Amino acid sequence: MKLATIGVGNAGSKIIDRMLEFENETGRDLCRHVMVINTARTDLAKPKYVPEDRRVLIGDTHQKAKGHGVGGDGEVGAEVAKNDIDEIRRVFDDVEIHEVDAILVAAGLGGGTGSGAGPVVIDELQKMYDEPVYGLGVLPGEYEGGRPALNAARSLQSFVTKVDNFIAFDNDAWRSRGQTVEEGYEQMNRELATRIVTLLAAGEVDDSDVGENAMDSSDIMRTLDTGGVSSIGYASSDLDKPDGLLSKYKTKDKDEEINSMDAAKIKGLVRRAVNSRLTLPCEVSSADRALIIFAGPSSMISRKGIESAREWLEQEADTVEVLAGDDPREDSDTLAAVVLLSNVTETPRIKEIQNQAVDAQNKIAELDAVREEEITSLITDDDNELDPIV
Numbered sequence: 304m305k306l307a308t309i310g311v312g313n314a315g316s317k318i319i320d321r322m323l324e325f326e327n328e329t330g331r332d333l334c335r336h337v338m339v340i341n342t343a344r345t346d347l348a349k350p351k352y353v354p355e356d357r358r359v360l361i362g363d364t365h366q367k368a369k370g371h372g373v374g375g376d377g378e379v380g381a382e383v384a385k386n387d388i389d390e391i392r393r394v395f396d397d398v399e400i401h402e403v404d405a406i407l408v409a410a411g412l413g414g415g416t417g418s419g420a421g422p423v424v425i426d427e428l429q430k431m432y433d434e435p436v437y438g439l440g441v442l443p444g445e446y447e448g449g450r451p452a453l454n455a456a457r458s459l460q461s462f463v464t465k466v467d468n469f470i471a472f473d474n475d476a477w478r479s480r481g482q483t484v485e486e487g488y489e490q491m492n493r494e495l496a497t498r499i500v501t502l503l504a505a506g507e508v509d510d511s512d513v514g515e516n517a518m519d520s521s522d523i524m525r526t527l528d529t530g531g532v533s534s535i536g537y538a539s540s541d542l543d544k545p546d547g548l549l550s551k552y553k554t555k556d557k558d559e560e561i562n563s564m565d566a567a568k569i570k571g572l573v574r575r576a577v578n579s580r581l582t583l584p585c586e587v588s589s590a591d592r593a594l595i596i597f598a599g600p601s602s603m604i605s606r607k608g609i610e611s612a613r614e615w616l617e618q619e620a621d622t623v624e625v626l627a628g629d630d631p632r633e634d635s636d637t638l639a640a641v642v643l644l645s646n647v648t649e650t651p652r653i654k655e656i657q658n659q660a661v662d663a664q665n666k667i668a669e670l671d672a673v674r675e676e677e678i679t680s681l682i683t684d685d686d687n688e689l690d691p692i693v
């Protein structure tokens with residue numbers, strides 16, 4: 304697939320930057336257009352792979368932002384993006400939309416810019432283009448507290464109703480102990496970039512290269528066509544290691560011996576992808592559609608293997624809508640299986656975020672209600688005998 308990618312806010316921009324890094328390292332060419340949008344000047348300087356002229360600062364004249372971010376306030380994030388919509392539209396105008404199949408908007412839903420400006424950007428994209436717009440959203444961890452949960456729960460409603468599909472990443476599930484927050488984010492962003500690029504870069508090869516099992520961009524788009532919230536699973540196998548995963552066999556046409564994985568091992572790789580940590584933990588059987596892509600040297604991936612993996616996932620996901628194919632990467636020294644579970648409806652983390660958000664909203668309302676009273680009581684003497692000077 305060929306993508307226009309847009310990162311909104313700090314997390315969104317870092318994820319797009321990692322996607323560019325991963326495609327660079329692995330010789331893929333997914334992100335044909337890139338843009339990052341932020342309300343904080345310092346965060347806009349962070350990406351390493353995003354060209355300078357594709358970084359857009361919004362809200363630098365807004366009284367509550369002034370180039371320093373929106374301090375976690377989603378309402379301000381949305382307001383700033385609406386005020387600067389002409390500037391955003393001007394940068395979109397440079398995108399040769401006929402060169403791309405879809406647009407991907409990445410954002411952290413816990414932050415003010417991601418949660419507020421993200422949906423405004425998506426609205427504009429949907430107005431301007433007919434191509435599908437996908438969301439890639441980070442859900443905040445419980446440990447971050449009530450405010451990010453409130454942003455995320457509200458923003459999720461906007462994102463999911465506005466995008467053609469929302470692929471979620473749950474920071475809570477991916478948090479590991481013994482790391483600083485920054486180290487943790489770095490690792491999570493790499494894991495996410497590996498999954499999303501491996502998934503979406505399939506089908507980008509020339510028509511001349513397409514083998515009989517090759518996955519096509521239209522297959523991926525069809526799987527994402529359900530709307531709703533989706534999750535990705537991933538597993539890979541190192542082909543250099545003599546770990547018994549490979550078996551020798553002779554090709555029919557040529558009398559040469561080549562390495563391949565037998566069908567059971569290919570199925571095992573997919574089972575590992577589905578049973579390992581998903582980007583959003585969910586009940587696999589609640590998926591509406593699913594898709595498997597094998598990325599690696601095509602000689603490793605037998606048709607029988609693809610078919611048995613597809614049948615296995617059809618049972619697991621309890622749907623007849625499972626597509627499977629390969630993304631030939633002849634130079635790769637790994638064989639990766641990436642599984643897209645589209646429109647999953649049973650995912651406990653979203654309910655937890657909503658509960659945390661409702662508690663936070665009630666607490667904020669309570670504090671707002673008593674604030675004036677408490678300030679007045681603090682500055683007033685017990686018998687109210689004193690008057691202000693002016």
Ligand SMILES: Nc1nc2c(ncn2[C@@H]2O[C@H](COP(=O)(O)OP(=O)(O)OP(=O)(O)O)[C@@H](O)[C@H]2O)c(=O)[nH]1
Nearest residue numbers: 312313314372373375411413414415416417443488
């Ligand atoms: N996975 C991941 N999550 C991140 C990262 N940075 C931030 N987050 C998450 O994203 C949320 C939003 O943070 P930011 O992206 O920094 O915020 P923002 O959208 O720029 O908004 P403001 O800072 O309020 O202007 C946080 O609450 C975290 O949950 C990151 O590098 N990786």
